[in-house]
Amino acid sequence: MNFNLSLIVPELYFFFLVLVLMIQSLGTREWKPEVEKWLPFGAGLGLFVTIAHYSVHGSMFYDVYKVDMMSQFFKIAIAFGFFVTVLNASRQPTLADEKRADYYMLLGFSTLGLMMLASSVELITIYLALELASYAMYATIPLRAKSKGAAEAGVKYILFGAVATALALYGLSYIMASQHTTYIAELATKNWTFADSPMAVVGLCLFLGGMFFKLALFPFHFWCPDVYQGASNETAAYVATMPKMGAIVVLVRMAMFLKPGLEITTLLAVLGACSMTFGNLSALAQKDIKRLLGFSSVAHAGYIMVGLVSGTVEGLAAAAFYALAYLVMNLLVFWIVSRVASDGRNLELSDLNGLYKKAPVLAFSLAAGAFALVGLPPTMGFMGKFFLITSAWDHGYNWLVITLVVNSAIAIYYYLSLFRHAFTEETSPNAAIAPDNGWFASAGAGMLAAAVLIIGIIPAPLFNFAITAGKDLFGLAISGGAHH
């Protein structure tokens, strides 16, 4: 049993963070400093630790836990996401005071689970990490002071989640029974055609279902808009972004054995196409911004499939890059949603009216976020989509690429309406509570918007990271299961 603590410094750090939060949640209410005062620094340090640790490689625990470039890429993304969501949640108006430490502890647990998911290269480990990440979320979603909608959303999430993970576990048993291993590296050397190992293919479909649930891919997306709508804005920001990182990293690892033309690959492509189309068409009709973003994330889950089905280094790198782009764009939009709804209510599109006047920085940042989600240059979203299209074209799924392109055109309408309301409509006289336009709100939005634009204009460094990670992954696939 190879055991090397220096490999998992970021995980240990987050575990330590969670422990402190747990102690604080158990302690008296007069605990000083308050959790919002110190946790942003703790989370920031976590991001720093993760970035500083990026060059470390190795595997642990009988090779079920692998620290490689891909895991580091996603761990940095997850640490960054945690940092932003903690900052975002630090002004959460709908959270009861006595639950604050518990809330962050649960978020921390979930993050820890996602980080472990990023490094898991064995199905049972993946399952465990997935559950760790999920359980914390089940408890977090209903934490919106006395809101019935939140309770409903929580129940929905638990029930859907339980079914999805039960299916995943069931599928896992099929894979084990037919392929006699649970290591992804070894599974990659097996045959995955339906004719040769039907049981394994069925098992894999079921197992992937668990990931699709997290990713909100059609047809596992039904929880998504309801949960976004029911949960508080800040919680929704977390649920909408972070669990997806975990799901995508697992899918990227498993996509290595999804060669083009396999039934399961085609199934993924079909699900991707359905997901895009269904998500976009449903989003067209939404008035509630979080529901709109919920359906749009169903569409984005479909976009990511385009990178996965190509089965090339570039495809996996493009999927990883798009995942990061998705994270930043959505955190940006949710940041603005949380700030505009300074009393924690759910926003309608019309609540954005006149935002350019009330909070110019927020409005500008919203524009950057909305256009990035459309995939307009020069934003990160454009580059991400462009990489996906380029990587998938000519690898057997041209129709999927065309579906993506057509869907981008459909999506313009509802993303544009975010921008339209913020910039071209005037405030209605009976406008509700004013948006939070302080330095904190502006600085956060401005920085995320700058990230969206700068990475959109200069994507090369990050993309190099992703492509190195992809190559790293393929090196592993070629060497097979020889390393344990």
Next chain:
Amino acid sequence: MDFGYPVLTLLIAFPLVAACGLFFIKAAPVVRYYTLAVSLIECLLAVPLANFKLNAAFQFVEKIDWVHQWGLQYYLGVDGISILMVLLTVAVLPLCVLCSWTYIGKREKEFHFCLLFMTSAVLGVFCALDLVLFYVFWEAMLIPMYLLIAVWGGDDRKYASLKFFLYTLAGSTLLLAAIVAFRITGGTFSIPDLMQQNFSFRFQFWAFLAMALAFAIKVPMFPFHTWLPAAHVQAPSAGSVILAAVLLKMGTYGFLRFCLPLTPAASEYFAPMMIVISLASIIYGGAIALGQTDIKKLVAYSSVGHMGFVTLGIFLFNQRGVEGALFQMLNHGIVTGALFMMIGAVYERSHSREISKNMGLGKYLPGFMFFWGFMALASFGFPGTNGFVGEMLVFVGAFQQSTWIGFLCVPGALLAAAYMFRVSLKMAWGKPSTAKNWKDLNAREWIYLTIPAVFVLWIGLAPTPFFKIIDPSVDKLLTDFGQRKVAHVETEQPVQTAANDILSVFAANK
């Protein structure tokens, strides 16, 4: 030709960087003076382009790796086709600032920001030699234009701006697919490199369709033109001017820069269709313009007709036709731009764009009417004006190609004369409503109308310098086109492959 600094980058970046400076200015008059200064400096920055060598090579080239793995480059350069468009864009900017001097009642800062942002994006479109870079600029220009219409436009601005945005963006998503397909098939995004390659007819067929749709919407060609009258009528003067003067040219520029050199065989194959659509645009645009009571709508529909001449010239594939198309692009920019500025000027006085509310100007606003008449003559191609040179060349090209095409252009030219005479007569000698209380042109208006007028006469009377600039590039374009078109004579029957291709797109091909 090395100036020690990147001329094109500076041209593209300067308005954008300067636009950021607007956020530190509070007072509206200062905003206007600042933007005017920026636009004049931009004109000075374009002076080094005078060193343009009279040959077909791409000049002032800049090339930097952008995303290495994907072969993306920051690759700029101009040839005889694009340099005139660059100069036109730069020259139109100060006129736009001047003509919106008193027109914009609210949010001046953002308005001028949009103007400058748009100039940057449009210049980028005309300079880019990398397909993706081109696409980036092509799309970036949508946002400021959308805002110009949606915020500062007329009563129906929301509808018009949304229509504009959805139409153009929906068209250009297919352009992106074509760009990616070029990269996969040709191995590069570099436009000059792709121009060297011969693609299979089957590939060209689809690439042409995808690109042509994007460009046809932008031009706009009948029947994709419906966004244009709405956008023009609702946009503020400066918005209309930019839209007419440079944005529409992006579409025809796309045809010249991409369709002809990259997909010559498909261009040849689709040329009859494009010619028919162009003729339809000419006649339809003219006929609809004849029936308008709104001056701005009239000029907007006349744009559909004028741009029809441009696309007709391009798809004639002969020297005269393409030269004429390029001249018409320039002319339409100057003349229609000026007409829209004048409509803005008269609207400031009458607060109406109806012809019936703007009559009798010959007596009370002689200065205005002088320019209007002058530009109207140029618009329908009166000899001695620039319009004559361009239209004449297209006519010659059309008759060279086929007598029938030439004949079918004639009603277009007649219609143009008819609607321009009709509106000018009414405006000059109609029964005045309130015109007697209006002041004639002021100094600012004299300035921004004299400049285009000078160009109208210059191109009209002495077009030789312009020919010298565009001729080598047009020559090369057509020679390459002829050679590479021939290379495809032996290809399969295109109609059959079309059906096969639809199937192959939807089937796993590896």
